[in-house]
Structure formats: C-alpha cells, structure tokens
Amino acid sequence: MNKSNLGQKLWKRALKAMPGGNGLLSKRPDRYLPEYWPTYYSKCKGIEIIDLNGNKFIDMAQMAVGSAILGYSNKELVSSVNNTSLNGVNCTLNSPEEVYLSEKLLDLNPFAGGVKFAKTGAEAMNIAIRIARAYANKDKVAFSGYHGWSDWYLATNLGKSDNLKGHLLPGLSTDGVPKGLKNTVVPFIYNDVDDFKKVLINNPDIGVICVEGARFDYPKDTFLKAIMDIAKKKKIIIVSDEITSGWRVTDGGVYKINGFKPDIVVYGKGLGGGYAISAVVGKKNIMEVANDTFISSTMFTERVGFSAALKTIEIICRDQVWEHLIEMGTIIGDAWMDLSIKHNLKLSINEFKPLISFKLDYGEKNNLINTLFIQEMLKRGYIASNSIYISYAHKKTILSKYIKAVDKVFAIMKKTIEENKLEKKLKGSVRSDAFGRLTK
Secondary structure: OOOOOHHHHHHHHHHHHOOOOOOOHHHOHHHOOOOOOOOOEEEEEEOEEEEOOOOEEEEEOOOOOOOOOOOEOOHHHHHHHHHHHOOOOOOOOOOHHHHHHHHHHHHHOOOOOEEEEEOOHHHHHHHHHHHHHHHHOOOEEEEEOOOOOOHHHHHHHHOOOOOOOOOOOOOOOOOOOOHHHOOOEEEOOOOOHHHHHHHHHHOOOEEEEEEEOOOOOOOOHHHHHHHHHHHHHHOOEEEEEOOOOOOOOOOOOOHHHHOOOOOEEEEOHHHHEOEOOEEEEEOHHHHHHHHOOOOOOHHHHOHHHHHHHHHHHHHHHHHOHHHHHHHHHHHHHHHHHHHHHHOOOOEEEOOOOOEEEEEEOOHHHHHHHHHHHHHHHHHOOEEEOOEEEOOOOOOHHHHHHHHHHHHHHHHHHHHHHHOOOHHHHOOOOOOOOOHHHHOO
16 A cells, blocks of 8 residues: 555645535545545446555445445446436426436325425435424434534534434534524434434424435334334424435335334435435325425536436436345344354444444444454455445355455454554554544
C-alpha cells in the first residue's frame, strides 16, 4: 500500500475544495483506512473496481452504498439507459417513462394508489413526511432507524444530543437546523415494544410513525403489531422507509413478507441500479394531499432515473434477484461464523442477509480490529468492511476466494489481539464513524 497513491493526493485536494471532501459520509476514507484507502475509482464493472493507479480490487463492502444492486455497469441496464438517453434526458414535455414506472410501482404495491418521485432517498423521505404530516394535520413524528440528513430528522437531536444513539449515526450535529423544530421528532428503540408504547403515551400528539423496513435485523412480529394497533387506534400515518431494505428480499419492500401494513412506503438506493431515482408510494387518499402542498423540482422529472428503474425492476422480478442476494449473504455470514469459531474471535452476525454484517465484541478495541481487517483485506485485493451490500454480480466463485482471504486475515487478527499489538500492526490511523472528525 503506497501512502502517496493518486487517490490520497486527490482527496487532499478535495478537502480544500469541498467541506468534508465529498457529498457522502459513507465514501470518505476516514471510515475505512484513512491514509491508505484508494478513495477514487476510474472504472467499475461487476464487482471489480479499478482505482486511479490502475489497481484492481473486488468490492466486498458497499457496492455504491447499496445502489448497485445488479452489480456495477450491468450490461443490460446500461444498454437500456443509453438508448433512452439518445432521445433526450430532459425536455419541456414530460417523460412517458414517469407514467410507466408509476404504474409498475402501483402493480407491485397493491395497497397503494399514488406515487411521487425524487432523485435521492433523503428527498423521498422529505416528501413522505410532508405528505404524512399534511394528511394527519399533525407535526410530530415518532421514528426508529436512519432516515437521512434532513431537518425533520436531525431535529430530534435538538432535544438531546444523543437521541440518535442506536439509530446508525449517533451524535449528528444540529447546526443550521431551525430551533423551532425542537420536540417535533421523537425516537423509539427498534424492536422494543415497551419503548415504542412509552413514546406514544408521552407524546399523544404524534401524527406520523416512521420505521425502517429492515437493516441489521428484521422487525419482530410483536413490534409491527404494536405499531399497527396503535396507529389504527389513534389514526396515525405509518411510513415504512425501504430505501435500504427494498428489493433485497422480495419484489418491493420487506413489508410484503411480514404482514406489516404501512400507509406510505419509500424506495431508493437499489431502485435504479445505481442511477439516481427514489419513490414515495402510498394510499390514494393520503397521496392526494400532495396536490394541496407544494412538491416540485425540475430534476424530479429527468428521464434517465425512470428508465433505469424500469429496467432494474424488470431484471429483479424476472430473475428473482432477491433469492440470489439472500443466498450469497447467507454463505458469507455462515463462513464468518465458522471462521470466528476456528480462530476464537468474538463476533456476531445479523439477520438481514442481503446486507450481511458482523459485529465484534471487544469494546473499545472494535474500531482498531475493524481497521486491521480492512487493512489486511486491502493488501489481498479486497475493498472490505464488516458489512457487505450483496449484489447480483457476487458469485460463488468470488465468495470462495474471498472466504479463503478472510480465513488468513482472521488468523492475523486473533494473533494480534492475543499479543496486544493492534496499534503496532496498523500502518496508519484508526477508522472512525465520528461525523465531527470527518468534516474537519
């Protein structure tokens, strides 16, 4: 690993030109291997990434933070989008694909009667919360999980700075979030029925409940039932955020297989196979409220996203891609567990196999050990972390080689832990999830 690689040099330039260096926290090198991460790509295909130095890596980590659900540069998808682009990507008139995609999403979500589109997950969540609040005629939202960077969500930290603890990204700053939004958003613990009920009792003016479809684990039946029962009794609107979980275990949202009955479902990430598109799908009477509030943007009607989503959905449904994602994630998770037993490492595996993850149990040493894992896997040609967004391009032959590499790295991890030489083994700084540090 060359500390002066071209990616690192460009990152230093980026920090001078852009606050934080880029537009997405998850792609910042500090989250992986600060001084040695390749950081930039020149080309990606399937699950292979080529960096600015021409080095080739296999992506066993983010796969474009879950958006490249079919793999990078899927030939069928790229061909379809390119053909559409030749006829113009934006116009004074409307794109017919917007109608086709709306109809397709309604077919796949029979409970729904209306669709609104955006480009990003955060935008779609803004739309969903705006519509839900308007219909409920109440401002206050109860939520569990991660729902983006927007004011409505970050406002929860205006109450207590640690309100997002346990919701993927704790401690996010509220600088710039209007103080008037204080106490408009209240968190509850995922899969904790008692905590959910307590929040609703203490906040009788809740008008919207927002929860992720799944992330590390699936929601428990008792948890979902409690949400539905209270929402029905109090006439609260339920928003299911399927931005991460959507299309990974079924032809749409996780809600389709667990009996959950949301009023609004939000899709993003995998919906466009890597192209920018997100969607809000909801009951007709609720979505009609969009006519009474103002939701409008030029690029919401851009053609490429619609075309990409139509082709992505076609491939996912035709090939039942979710079965492949679950199978590959299960193989990796089982291998991690078997190897952890072999090397006597303390770790656990999550339930949601398409986003397979392991969690170490070494307390304050977890980040040190995770950094060592990333470092040693990078040496062996893998972009790796303790979580993997499985894609359709991940195949068993690749997994076999990856598992052999993990076996060797787990052995190094165990030896280093036993000898108490973690700091000495690392070539650079320890990875960090701390938002504050990454933006300095």
